[in-house]
Amino acid sequence: MDKTIKNLAIGLVVLMILAPLGLLAVGETFGEWGNEELKDKLGYVPQGLEQLGSLWSAPMPDYAFPGGDESMGMLSIAYILSAVIGVIVCGGLLYFVGKHIAKS
Secondary structure, eight states: OOHHHHHHHHHHHHHHHHGGGGGGOOSOOTTOOOHHHHHHHHSSOOHHHHHHTTTOOOSSGGGOOTTOOOOHHHHHHHHHHHHHHHHHHHHHHHHHHHHHHHHO
């Protein structure tokens, strides 16, 4: 493996492990607002967003296991699992799109 790619992979793994640090943050997460939060902030919900709001529901809402306990340990594991899934999905998409572009 190329040294640059190895260093980037190590950095990505470190960031995935550090993802639960977000649990220590005070306040709300920027940009992760639902319709209710937007209504509180803006006074209204944009029509397009209101129509599309029920189109997708997160597999792990609030980065927690469904029906799981809310202990710091379980939430940390859920955060790390979310990071790993996100890296696999994004990396896989980039890999296959890159292969497709390279063929063309």
